[in-house]
Amino acid sequence: MTLRFTNTLTRRIEPFEPLVPGQVGIYCCGVTVYDLCHLGHARSYINWDVLRRYLIWRGYAVTFVQNFTDIDDKILKRAADEGSTMETVSERNIEAFFTDMDALNILRADRMPRATRCLDGIRALIGELEAKGAAYSADGDVYFAVMKRPDYGKLSGRDLAEQQQGASGRTATTEEARKQHPFDFALWKGAKPGEPSFDSPWGPGRPGWHIECSAMVREELGETIDIHLGGADLVFPHHENEIAQSEAATGKTLASTWLHNGMVNVDGEKMSKSLGNFTTIRALLDSGVSPMTLRLFVLQAHYRKPLDFTAEALDAAATGWKGLNSALGLTTEEGSTPSTGEAIQAQGEPEGSAELAEMRERFIAAMDDDLNTSAALAVLFELAKPLRALANRLERGDAAAAAELQTPQIQQRAAVLGELAGVLGLKQESAATPASSSTASGPTEAEIEAQIEQRRAAKSAKDFATADQIRAQLLDVGIELIDKPGGVTDWIRR
Numbered sequence: 001m002t003l004r005f006t007n008t009l010t011r012r013i014e015p016f017e018p019l020v021p022g023q024v025g026i027y028c029c030g031v032t033v034y035d036l037c038h039l040g041h042a043r044s045y046i047n048w049d050v051l052r053r054y055l056i057w058r059g060y061a062v063t064f065v066q067n068f069t070d071i072d073d074k075i076l077k078r079a080a081d082e083g084s085t086m087e088t089v090s091e092r093n094i095e096a097f098f099t100d101m102d103a104l105n106i107l108r109a110d111r112m113p114r115a116t117r118c119l120d121g122i123r124a125l126i127g128e129l130e131a132k133g134a135a136y137s138a139d140g141d142v143y144f145a146v147m148k149r150p151d152y153g154k155l156s157g158r159d160l161a162e163q164q165q166g167a168s169g170r171t172a173t174t175e176e177a178r179k180q181h182p183f184d185f186a187l188w189k190g191a192k193p194g195e196p197s198f199d200s201p202w203g204p205g206r207p208g209w210h211i212e213c214s215a216m217v218r219e220e221l222g223e224t225i226d227i228h229l230g231g232a233d234l235v236f237p238h239h240e241n242e243i244a245q246s247e248a249a250t251g252k253t254l255a256s257t258w259l260h261n262g263m264v265n266v267d268g269e270k271m272s273k274s275l276g277n278f279t280t281i282r283a284l285l286d287s288g289v290s291p292m293t294l295r296l297f298v299l300q301a302h303y304r305k306p307l308d309f310t311a312e313a314l315d316a317a318a319t320g321w322k323g324l325n326s327a328l329g330l331t332t333e334e335g336s337t338p339s340t341g342e343a344i345q346a347q348g349e350p351e352g353s354a355e356l357a358e359m360r361e362r363f364i365a366a367m368d369d370d371l372n373t374s375a376a377l378a379v380l381f382e383l384a385k386p387l388r389a390l391a392n393r394l395e396r397g398d399a400a401a402a403a404e405l406q407t408p409q410i411q412q413r414a415a416v417l418g419e420l421a422g423v424l425g426l427k428q429e430s431a432a433t434p435a436s437s438s439t440a441s442g443p444t445e446a447e448i449e450a451q452i453e454q455r456r457a458a459k460s461a462k463d464f465a466t467a468d469q470i471r472a473q474l475l476d477v478g479i480e481l482i483d484k485p486g487g488v489t490d491w492i493r494r
Contacts, residue, residue, distance in 0.1 A: 003368045005227075006304060008235060010153055013370055018226050019256065024055055024062045025221040025257070028109070029213060029230040032069040033093035036280040036482070037100050039271060039309060040231065040264045046295055047303040047371070048229050049106040049425055057423050065220045066109035067213060068094055070116050071206055076195055082483040086196055088361050090114075096480070100281045103291045105425045109340070113216045115207065121215040122207045123200055125249055126187045129252040134248040138178040140190025140203040144210075145449075146183050149244045155258065156236035158485045181373050185241055187211045210241035217246065217254070218410070228255035232262055262306045271309070279309070282480075282492055289314065291428050293321045294394070299373040299424055324421070326391040327384035328428035330405065331418030341456040356416050359383055363420050373424065380424070383417040386410075448479055452489050455481075 018024050024026040028048050029040060055062050071091040071337045079089045101108070115122070126142055129135035134148045146152045146160060153159060160183060176182055189198035200304040207215075210452040217225060223246075230239060239258065246254040263270065266277035285291060297317035301307045359379050366375035390410065393401035404410060421427070443451075451470050458466040471481050474491070 002369055005259055006370050008260050009255075011157075014257070016257065018060070019224065022059070022061060023339070024060045024227065025144070025225045026052065026062060026064045026227045026229060027217045027221060028064065028066040028215075029228075029234055030069065031093075031097060031114070032072045032074055033090045033097065034072065036096055036282050038278060038280050039266075039284070042100075042104060042281050042294060043264050043298050043307055044229075044426070045101060045106050046104060046298045047373075048259075050373060050423070051227075051229075051259070051371060052107060053425055054371070063111075063221065064107075064109045065111045065113065065216070067216050068097075068112060068114045069209065069212060069291055070094070070114045070391060071196070080482070083335040083459050083462075083467050084471075088468070096282070100285075103285060104281070104295055105291065105427055107425075109430070111220050113220055115212040115216070118212065118216050118219055119198055122211055125215045125218070125245070126207075126211060127201065127250045129187065129245060132248060134245070135187055136180065137188075137202050140205060141178065141186055142188035142202050143179055143186055144241070144245050144248075145180055145245065146185070149248060151473060152244050153240065155240050155243055158236060158240070164353040171395050175258045176473040179220050185210060185237065186369050189445070200412050210238055211245060213238070214242050214246040214249075214254075214355045214473055217242075217251075223250045223252045223254075225255050227257045227259060229259050230261075232260045235260055259303075262301075263306045265306055267310055268308060286492060289318070290295065290321065290429055292325065292426055293318045295425060296321045296377070299377060302374060303371055323388045324380060324384050324426070325429055327387035327414075327417060328421055329425070330391055331414045331421075331428065332388050353412065356383075356412060360416060360420070363423075367423075369428075376420070376424065380417065380420055380426075383413060383420070387414055402455065443474075443477060443479065446475065448491055452481065452491065456489065 004013050005016050006013050016324070026048075028045075031037060033370075045088060052062055052064050068090070071086060075086050075089050079086050082089070098108070126135060129144065130142065133145075135142055135144050138144075145362075163363070187212075188202055189205050189206060190202070191204040191206070196206070198206055217228075228239065228242075243254050265271065266279070270279060271279070273275055281294075284294065293314070294317075297309075297314055299309065300317065359382060363376050363379040366372040366379065369375070387410070390401055390404060394405065451474060455467045458470065474481060477487040478493050480492050482492065
Protein backbone atom coordinates (compact mmCIF):
# COMPACT_ATOMS: atom_id res chain seq x y z
CA MET A 1 0.00 0.00 0.00
CA THR A 2 1.18 3.54 -0.77
CA LEU A 3 1.53 5.92 2.16
CA ARG A 4 -1.71 7.91 2.38
CA PHE A 5 -2.94 10.79 4.54
CA THR A 6 -6.28 12.51 5.07
CA ASN A 7 -5.60 15.99 3.69
CA THR A 8 -7.76 18.59 5.43
CA LEU A 9 -7.39 20.89 2.42
CA THR A 10 -8.93 18.45 -0.08
CA ARG A 11 -11.10 16.56 2.45
CA ARG A 12 -9.99 13.18 1.15
CA ILE A 13 -7.36 10.50 1.69
CA GLU A 14 -4.51 11.01 -0.77
CA PRO A 15 -1.22 9.29 -1.62
CA PHE A 16 1.66 11.21 -0.09
CA GLU A 17 4.10 12.58 -2.65
CA PRO A 18 6.82 14.91 -1.32
CA LEU A 19 7.86 17.93 -3.35
CA VAL A 20 11.41 16.56 -3.56
CA PRO A 21 11.64 12.74 -3.74
CA GLY A 22 12.99 11.31 -0.51
CA GLN A 23 12.77 14.60 1.41
CA VAL A 24 9.98 15.91 3.63
CA GLY A 25 9.64 19.40 5.12
CA ILE A 26 7.19 19.59 8.03
CA TYR A 27 5.96 22.56 10.06
CA CYS A 28 4.14 21.89 13.31
CA CYS A 29 2.33 24.69 15.12
CA GLY A 30 3.88 24.92 18.57
CA VAL A 31 2.74 26.19 21.94
CA THR A 32 2.04 29.67 23.19
CA VAL A 33 4.36 29.61 26.19
CA TYR A 34 2.27 31.12 28.97
CA ASP A 35 1.57 27.93 30.94
CA LEU A 36 2.38 24.24 31.30
CA CYS A 37 1.39 21.91 28.46
CA HIS A 38 -1.92 20.06 28.82
CA LEU A 39 -3.37 16.77 27.58
CA GLY A 40 -4.34 18.33 24.25
CA HIS A 41 -0.69 19.16 23.63
CA ALA A 42 0.32 15.62 24.60
CA ARG A 43 -2.18 14.16 22.15
CA SER A 44 -1.05 16.38 19.29
CA TYR A 45 2.71 16.13 19.75
CA ILE A 46 2.73 12.38 20.38
CA ASN A 47 0.82 11.84 17.13
CA TRP A 48 3.12 14.09 15.11
CA ASP A 49 6.19 12.54 16.72
CA VAL A 50 4.98 9.17 15.42
CA LEU A 51 4.45 10.66 11.95
CA ARG A 52 8.00 11.95 11.97
CA ARG A 53 9.47 8.70 13.30
CA TYR A 54 7.59 6.66 10.70
CA LEU A 55 8.74 8.82 7.79
CA ILE A 56 12.33 8.55 8.98
CA TRP A 57 11.98 4.79 9.40
CA ARG A 58 10.66 4.54 5.85
CA GLY A 59 13.80 6.23 4.58
CA TYR A 60 12.77 9.88 4.17
CA ALA A 61 15.09 12.73 5.07
CA VAL A 62 12.79 14.74 7.34
CA THR A 63 13.21 18.36 8.41
CA PHE A 64 10.83 18.99 11.30
CA VAL A 65 10.19 22.57 12.41
CA GLN A 66 8.10 23.49 15.46
CA ASN A 67 7.75 27.05 16.68
CA PHE A 68 7.29 28.80 20.00
CA THR A 69 4.82 31.69 20.18
CA ASP A 70 6.65 33.79 22.76
CA ILE A 71 4.68 37.03 22.45
CA ASP A 72 0.94 36.95 22.91
CA ASP A 73 -1.87 38.49 24.96
CA LYS A 74 -1.93 35.45 27.28
CA ILE A 75 1.79 35.70 27.97
CA LEU A 76 1.51 39.43 28.68
CA LYS A 77 -1.42 38.85 31.04
CA ARG A 78 0.45 36.11 32.91
CA ALA A 79 3.47 38.40 33.26
CA ALA A 80 1.27 41.21 34.59
CA ASP A 81 -0.50 38.88 37.02
CA GLU A 82 2.75 37.65 38.52
CA GLY A 83 4.65 40.91 38.29
CA SER A 84 7.31 39.52 35.97
CA THR A 85 8.16 39.99 32.31
CA MET A 86 7.17 38.46 28.98
CA GLU A 87 10.65 36.98 28.68
CA THR A 88 10.53 35.43 32.17
CA VAL A 89 7.19 33.74 31.52
CA SER A 90 8.27 32.51 28.10
CA GLU A 91 11.64 31.11 29.17
CA ARG A 92 10.15 29.30 32.17
CA ASN A 93 7.48 27.62 30.09
CA ILE A 94 9.84 26.76 27.22
CA GLU A 95 12.01 24.92 29.74
CA ALA A 96 8.91 23.18 31.14
CA PHE A 97 7.86 22.24 27.59
CA PHE A 98 11.15 20.42 27.00
CA THR A 99 10.85 18.62 30.35
CA ASP A 100 7.38 17.33 29.50
CA MET A 101 8.16 16.38 25.89
CA ASP A 102 11.37 14.60 26.88
CA ALA A 103 9.43 12.60 29.48
CA LEU A 104 7.00 11.47 26.76
CA ASN A 105 9.91 10.46 24.50
CA ILE A 106 8.99 13.06 21.88
CA LEU A 107 11.92 13.84 19.61
CA ARG A 108 13.02 17.47 19.70
CA ALA A 109 12.37 19.35 16.49
CA ASP A 110 15.25 19.99 14.11
CA ARG A 111 14.56 23.72 14.38
CA MET A 112 12.50 25.60 16.95
CA PRO A 113 12.09 29.24 15.89
CA ARG A 114 10.55 31.86 18.15
CA ALA A 115 8.31 34.70 17.05
CA THR A 116 10.46 37.32 18.78
CA ARG A 117 13.51 36.11 16.82
CA CYS A 118 11.74 36.31 13.46
CA LEU A 119 10.68 39.96 13.56
CA ASP A 120 12.60 40.96 10.44
CA GLY A 121 10.87 38.22 8.44
CA ILE A 122 7.49 39.19 9.91
CA ARG A 123 7.90 42.86 9.03
CA ALA A 124 9.12 42.01 5.54
CA LEU A 125 6.12 39.74 4.90
CA ILE A 126 3.66 42.39 6.09
CA GLY A 127 5.35 44.92 3.82
CA GLU A 128 4.97 42.62 0.83
CA LEU A 129 1.28 42.13 1.56
CA GLU A 130 0.74 45.87 1.87
CA ALA A 131 2.58 46.50 -1.41
CA LYS A 132 0.33 43.95 -3.15
CA GLY A 133 -2.81 45.60 -1.80
CA ALA A 134 -3.65 42.61 0.40
CA ALA A 135 -3.08 44.53 3.62
CA TYR A 136 -3.81 48.04 4.88
CA SER A 137 -2.82 50.13 7.90
CA ALA A 138 -5.17 51.92 10.25
CA ASP A 139 -4.08 53.95 13.30
CA GLY A 140 -0.90 51.94 13.87
CA ASP A 141 -2.51 48.56 13.19
CA VAL A 142 -2.13 46.59 9.95
CA TYR A 143 -4.91 44.27 8.75
CA PHE A 144 -5.14 41.59 6.10
CA ALA A 145 -7.96 42.23 3.62
CA VAL A 146 -9.78 38.90 3.38
CA MET A 147 -11.87 40.05 0.41
CA LYS A 148 -8.68 40.18 -1.65
CA ARG A 149 -8.59 36.39 -1.52
CA PRO A 150 -11.45 34.80 -3.51
CA ASP A 151 -10.51 31.39 -2.13
CA TYR A 152 -10.52 32.47 1.52
CA GLY A 153 -12.14 29.66 3.49
CA LYS A 154 -10.87 26.81 1.30
CA LEU A 155 -9.31 24.97 4.24
CA SER A 156 -12.20 25.29 6.70
CA GLY A 157 -15.02 25.35 4.15
CA ARG A 158 -16.34 28.62 5.57
CA ASP A 159 -18.16 31.09 3.34
CA LEU A 160 -17.38 34.76 3.99
CA ALA A 161 -20.73 35.98 2.67
CA GLU A 162 -22.63 33.68 5.03
CA GLN A 163 -20.49 34.68 7.99
CA GLN A 164 -20.91 38.37 7.26
CA GLN A 165 -24.66 37.93 7.03
CA GLY A 166 -24.66 36.12 10.35
CA ALA A 167 -22.71 38.96 11.95
CA SER A 168 -25.06 41.71 10.68
CA GLY A 169 -26.74 43.76 13.33
CA ARG A 170 -23.93 43.30 15.83
CA THR A 171 -22.55 46.46 17.43
CA ALA A 172 -19.04 47.03 16.10
CA THR A 173 -16.13 47.51 18.48
CA THR A 174 -13.58 50.30 17.98
CA GLU A 175 -11.22 47.82 16.32
CA GLU A 176 -13.90 46.40 14.02
CA ALA A 177 -14.88 49.92 12.96
CA ARG A 178 -11.35 50.38 11.56
CA LYS A 179 -11.61 47.24 9.43
CA GLN A 180 -12.72 47.16 5.82
CA HIS A 181 -14.40 43.79 6.47
CA PRO A 182 -15.45 42.29 9.83
CA PHE A 183 -13.23 39.24 9.28
CA ASP A 184 -10.05 41.13 8.37
CA PHE A 185 -7.40 40.10 10.89
CA ALA A 186 -4.43 41.88 12.45
CA LEU A 187 -0.96 41.44 10.99
CA TRP A 188 0.56 44.11 13.23
CA LYS A 189 -0.90 45.51 16.46
CA GLY A 190 -0.07 49.05 17.52
CA ALA A 191 1.60 49.38 20.92
CA LYS A 192 -0.55 49.68 24.03
CA PRO A 193 0.61 51.52 27.18
CA GLY A 194 2.75 49.34 29.41
CA GLU A 195 3.21 46.53 26.87
CA PRO A 196 6.50 45.57 25.21
CA SER A 197 6.72 46.74 21.62
CA PHE A 198 8.99 46.59 18.58
CA ASP A 199 9.75 49.16 15.91
CA SER A 200 8.12 48.90 12.49
CA PRO A 201 7.24 51.07 9.46
CA TRP A 202 3.72 51.36 10.95
CA GLY A 203 4.90 52.47 14.36
CA PRO A 204 5.81 50.58 17.53
CA GLY A 205 3.82 47.43 18.18
CA ARG A 206 3.95 43.66 17.91
CA PRO A 207 2.98 41.03 15.34
CA GLY A 208 -0.35 39.22 15.16
CA TRP A 209 -0.41 35.49 15.85
CA HIS A 210 -1.16 34.32 12.31
CA ILE A 211 1.61 36.25 10.55
CA GLU A 212 4.19 34.83 12.96
CA CYS A 213 3.74 31.28 11.68
CA SER A 214 3.69 32.33 8.01
CA ALA A 215 6.99 34.14 8.47
CA MET A 216 8.60 31.27 10.38
CA VAL A 217 7.48 28.69 7.81
CA ARG A 218 9.03 30.73 5.00
CA GLU A 219 12.22 31.48 6.91
CA GLU A 220 12.83 27.86 7.96
CA LEU A 221 11.42 25.77 5.08
CA GLY A 222 10.66 28.03 2.11
CA GLU A 223 7.54 29.20 0.33
CA THR A 224 5.93 25.77 -0.15
CA ILE A 225 6.25 22.86 2.28
CA ASP A 226 5.17 19.23 2.25
CA ILE A 227 3.15 18.94 5.46
CA HIS A 228 1.62 21.45 7.88
CA LEU A 229 0.43 20.06 11.24
CA GLY A 230 -1.83 21.15 14.05
CA GLY A 231 -4.89 20.45 16.15
CA ALA A 232 -8.38 20.62 14.69
CA ASP A 233 -8.97 23.80 16.70
CA LEU A 234 -6.38 25.57 14.52
CA VAL A 235 -8.12 24.97 11.18
CA PHE A 236 -10.02 28.22 11.62
CA PRO A 237 -8.99 30.92 11.94
CA HIS A 238 -5.27 30.27 12.40
CA HIS A 239 -4.44 27.95 9.51
CA GLU A 240 -7.00 29.55 7.23
CA ASN A 241 -5.33 32.90 7.81
CA GLU A 242 -1.86 31.44 7.38
CA ILE A 243 -2.85 30.18 3.93
CA ALA A 244 -4.43 33.49 2.94
CA GLN A 245 -1.48 35.71 3.87
CA SER A 246 1.30 33.34 2.73
CA GLU A 247 -0.27 32.61 -0.65
CA ALA A 248 -1.18 36.28 -1.21
CA ALA A 249 2.47 37.19 -0.68
CA THR A 250 4.12 34.41 -2.71
CA GLY A 251 1.48 33.33 -5.21
CA LYS A 252 2.40 29.75 -4.30
CA THR A 253 0.71 26.97 -2.34
CA LEU A 254 1.73 27.13 1.33
CA ALA A 255 1.50 23.40 2.05
CA SER A 256 0.65 20.39 -0.06
CA THR A 257 -0.80 18.39 2.84
CA TRP A 258 -2.59 19.62 5.97
CA LEU A 259 -3.01 17.18 8.85
CA HIS A 260 -5.09 17.90 11.96
CA ASN A 261 -5.57 15.80 15.07
CA GLY A 262 -8.86 15.49 16.95
CA MET A 263 -9.56 17.12 20.28
CA VAL A 264 -9.35 15.66 23.79
CA ASN A 265 -12.53 15.22 25.83
CA VAL A 266 -12.60 14.46 29.55
CA ASP A 267 -15.42 12.11 30.55
CA GLY A 268 -17.27 13.07 27.38
CA GLU A 269 -16.89 16.85 27.77
CA LYS A 270 -14.48 19.17 26.01
CA MET A 271 -11.43 19.83 28.16
CA SER A 272 -11.38 23.43 29.39
CA LYS A 273 -10.31 25.39 32.44
CA SER A 274 -13.81 26.81 32.86
CA LEU A 275 -15.25 23.29 33.31
CA GLY A 276 -12.62 22.36 35.85
CA ASN A 277 -11.50 19.30 33.86
CA PHE A 278 -8.24 20.80 32.64
CA THR A 279 -5.24 18.52 33.20
CA THR A 280 -1.59 19.31 32.53
CA ILE A 281 0.92 16.70 31.43
CA ARG A 282 2.99 17.49 34.52
CA ALA A 283 0.10 16.95 36.91
CA LEU A 284 -0.81 13.64 35.25
CA LEU A 285 2.74 12.30 35.43
CA ASP A 286 3.09 13.54 39.01
CA SER A 287 -0.04 11.56 39.89
CA GLY A 288 1.82 8.34 39.06
CA VAL A 289 0.83 7.73 35.43
CA SER A 290 3.90 6.53 33.55
CA PRO A 291 4.91 8.46 30.40
CA MET A 292 4.63 5.38 28.20
CA THR A 293 1.16 4.58 29.57
CA LEU A 294 0.07 8.05 28.46
CA ARG A 295 1.74 7.57 25.09
CA LEU A 296 0.05 4.19 24.58
CA PHE A 297 -3.31 5.68 25.61
CA VAL A 298 -3.01 8.39 22.97
CA LEU A 299 -1.97 5.99 20.20
CA GLN A 300 -4.87 3.61 20.81
CA ALA A 301 -7.15 6.10 19.02
CA HIS A 302 -6.79 7.29 15.43
CA TYR A 303 -5.20 10.73 15.39
CA ARG A 304 -8.17 12.34 13.62
CA LYS A 305 -10.83 11.10 16.04
CA PRO A 306 -11.76 12.72 19.39
CA LEU A 307 -9.93 11.15 22.33
CA ASP A 308 -12.01 10.65 25.48
CA PHE A 309 -9.90 10.77 28.61
CA THR A 310 -11.39 8.75 31.45
CA ALA A 311 -9.91 7.02 34.49
CA GLU A 312 -11.14 3.67 33.18
CA ALA A 313 -9.52 4.17 29.76
CA LEU A 314 -6.25 5.21 31.37
CA ASP A 315 -6.31 2.17 33.67
CA ALA A 316 -6.85 -0.07 30.64
CA ALA A 317 -3.88 1.56 28.91
CA ALA A 318 -1.77 1.01 32.04
CA THR A 319 -2.65 -2.69 32.01
CA GLY A 320 -1.83 -2.97 28.32
CA TRP A 321 1.46 -1.16 28.78
CA LYS A 322 2.47 -3.40 31.69
CA GLY A 323 2.39 -6.46 29.44
CA LEU A 324 4.04 -4.74 26.48
CA ASN A 325 6.70 -3.25 28.75
CA SER A 326 7.65 -6.66 30.14
CA ALA A 327 8.09 -7.97 26.58
CA LEU A 328 10.19 -4.95 25.61
CA GLY A 329 12.46 -5.76 28.52
CA LEU A 330 13.71 -8.67 26.43
CA THR A 331 14.69 -6.51 23.44
CA THR A 332 18.34 -5.77 22.86
CA GLU A 333 17.78 -2.19 21.68
CA GLU A 334 15.09 -1.20 24.22
CA GLY A 335 12.82 0.20 21.56
CA SER A 336 15.38 2.17 19.58
CA THR A 337 14.31 3.36 16.15
CA PRO A 338 16.44 2.32 13.16
CA SER A 339 17.25 5.15 10.75
CA THR A 340 15.80 3.33 7.74
CA GLY A 341 13.10 0.84 6.94
CA GLU A 342 15.48 -1.98 6.09
CA ALA A 343 14.34 -5.36 7.39
CA ILE A 344 16.26 -7.01 10.19
CA GLN A 345 18.25 -9.83 8.63
CA ALA A 346 17.47 -13.31 9.90
CA GLN A 347 20.36 -15.52 10.97
CA GLY A 348 20.02 -18.68 8.89
CA GLU A 349 16.26 -18.19 8.38
CA PRO A 350 15.17 -19.28 11.87
CA GLU A 351 11.79 -20.85 12.39
CA GLY A 352 9.06 -18.21 12.40
CA SER A 353 10.86 -15.66 10.21
CA ALA A 354 8.06 -15.75 7.61
CA GLU A 355 5.54 -15.05 10.36
CA LEU A 356 7.57 -12.10 11.60
CA ALA A 357 7.94 -10.71 8.09
CA GLU A 358 4.17 -10.91 7.64
CA MET A 359 3.55 -9.11 10.93
CA ARG A 360 6.01 -6.42 9.96
CA GLU A 361 4.19 -5.91 6.68
CA ARG A 362 0.88 -5.62 8.53
CA PHE A 363 2.42 -2.93 10.71
CA ILE A 364 3.55 -1.02 7.60
CA ALA A 365 0.14 -1.42 5.96
CA ALA A 366 -1.56 0.00 9.06
CA MET A 367 0.77 3.00 9.26
CA ASP A 368 0.56 3.62 5.52
CA ASP A 369 -3.22 3.83 5.93
CA ASP A 370 -3.33 7.38 7.36
CA LEU A 371 -1.24 6.49 10.42
CA ASN A 372 -3.58 3.85 11.83
CA THR A 373 -1.69 3.51 15.11
CA SER A 374 -4.48 1.44 16.65
CA ALA A 375 -3.97 -1.33 14.07
CA ALA A 376 -0.20 -0.95 14.38
CA LEU A 377 -0.42 -1.45 18.15
CA ALA A 378 -2.40 -4.64 17.58
CA VAL A 379 0.63 -6.02 15.72
CA LEU A 380 2.89 -5.05 18.62
CA PHE A 381 0.70 -6.86 21.13
CA GLU A 382 0.66 -9.94 18.92
CA LEU A 383 4.45 -9.87 18.70
CA ALA A 384 4.72 -9.35 22.44
CA LYS A 385 2.44 -12.18 23.57
CA PRO A 386 4.97 -15.06 23.64
CA LEU A 387 7.70 -12.67 24.87
CA ARG A 388 5.48 -11.57 27.74
CA ALA A 389 4.93 -15.19 28.75
CA LEU A 390 8.66 -15.80 28.56
CA ALA A 391 9.37 -12.73 30.71
CA ASN A 392 6.98 -14.05 33.35
CA ARG A 393 8.78 -17.41 33.38
CA LEU A 394 12.14 -15.67 33.70
CA GLU A 395 10.85 -13.68 36.65
CA ARG A 396 9.92 -16.96 38.36
CA GLY A 397 13.47 -18.24 37.83
CA ASP A 398 12.59 -20.82 35.15
CA ALA A 399 15.94 -22.21 33.91
CA ALA A 400 14.43 -23.43 30.64
CA ALA A 401 13.18 -19.91 29.95
CA ALA A 402 16.71 -18.51 30.23
CA ALA A 403 17.88 -20.96 27.57
CA GLU A 404 14.88 -20.21 25.36
CA LEU A 405 15.68 -16.50 25.50
CA GLN A 406 18.92 -17.19 23.60
CA THR A 407 17.27 -19.00 20.69
CA PRO A 408 17.32 -17.29 17.26
CA GLN A 409 13.51 -17.32 17.08
CA ILE A 410 13.09 -15.36 20.32
CA GLN A 411 16.02 -13.07 19.59
CA GLN A 412 14.57 -12.11 16.22
CA ARG A 413 11.06 -11.65 17.58
CA ALA A 414 12.36 -9.40 20.34
CA ALA A 415 14.38 -7.39 17.82
CA VAL A 416 11.36 -6.85 15.56
CA LEU A 417 9.22 -5.85 18.55
CA GLY A 418 11.86 -3.36 19.69
CA GLU A 419 12.15 -1.92 16.20
CA LEU A 420 8.42 -1.43 15.65
CA ALA A 421 7.84 -0.14 19.19
CA GLY A 422 10.56 2.43 18.52
CA VAL A 423 8.69 3.63 15.44
CA LEU A 424 5.78 4.45 17.77
CA GLY A 425 8.13 6.02 20.30
CA LEU A 426 7.44 3.36 22.93
CA LYS A 427 10.42 2.39 25.04
CA GLN A 428 10.89 -0.01 27.91
CA GLU A 429 10.41 1.52 31.36
CA SER A 430 12.13 0.19 34.46
CA ALA A 431 9.79 -0.56 37.34
CA ALA A 432 12.09 1.52 39.53
CA THR A 433 11.85 4.53 37.24
CA PRO A 434 9.63 7.25 38.72
CA ALA A 435 6.69 8.37 36.61
CA SER A 436 7.98 11.92 36.47
CA SER A 437 10.81 14.10 37.61
CA SER A 438 8.98 15.04 40.80
CA THR A 439 10.34 13.98 44.17
CA ALA A 440 9.08 13.95 47.70
CA SER A 441 12.31 15.57 48.91
CA GLY A 442 12.68 19.31 49.34
CA PRO A 443 10.68 21.79 51.39
CA THR A 444 7.55 20.70 53.23
CA GLU A 445 4.09 21.88 52.20
CA ALA A 446 4.01 24.26 55.16
CA GLU A 447 7.35 25.78 54.15
CA ILE A 448 6.18 26.19 50.54
CA GLU A 449 2.94 27.87 51.59
CA ALA A 450 4.86 30.22 53.89
CA GLN A 451 7.11 31.31 51.01
CA ILE A 452 4.10 31.74 48.73
CA GLU A 453 2.57 34.04 51.36
CA GLN A 454 5.83 36.03 51.56
CA ARG A 455 5.81 36.35 47.79
CA ARG A 456 2.17 37.48 47.80
CA ALA A 457 3.02 40.17 50.34
CA ALA A 458 6.00 41.29 48.25
CA LYS A 459 3.82 41.60 45.15
CA SER A 460 1.21 43.60 47.09
CA ALA A 461 3.98 45.98 48.12
CA LYS A 462 5.08 46.12 44.46
CA ASP A 463 8.42 44.59 45.47
CA PHE A 464 8.55 42.48 42.32
CA ALA A 465 12.28 41.80 42.63
CA THR A 466 11.71 39.96 45.93
CA ALA A 467 8.68 38.15 44.48
CA ASP A 468 10.77 36.94 41.53
CA GLN A 469 13.56 35.89 43.89
CA ILE A 470 11.19 33.75 45.96
CA ARG A 471 9.84 32.10 42.80
CA ALA A 472 13.40 31.39 41.62
CA GLN A 473 14.45 29.98 45.00
CA LEU A 474 11.52 27.58 45.02
CA LEU A 475 12.22 26.54 41.44
CA ASP A 476 15.81 25.75 42.42
CA VAL A 477 14.53 23.14 44.89
CA GLY A 478 12.03 21.67 42.43
CA ILE A 479 8.90 23.66 43.28
CA GLU A 480 7.14 25.41 40.41
CA LEU A 481 4.57 28.10 41.21
CA ILE A 482 1.46 28.48 39.04
CA ASP A 483 -0.27 31.85 39.36
CA LYS A 484 -3.99 31.84 38.66
CA PRO A 485 -6.63 34.57 38.42
CA GLY A 486 -7.83 36.10 41.67
CA GLY A 487 -4.41 36.06 43.29
CA VAL A 488 -4.40 32.28 43.81
CA THR A 489 -1.06 30.49 43.52
CA ASP A 490 -0.80 26.71 43.11
CA TRP A 491 2.43 24.72 43.09
CA ILE A 492 3.82 21.40 41.90
CA ARG A 493 7.00 19.46 42.56
CA ARG A 494 9.11 19.07 39.43
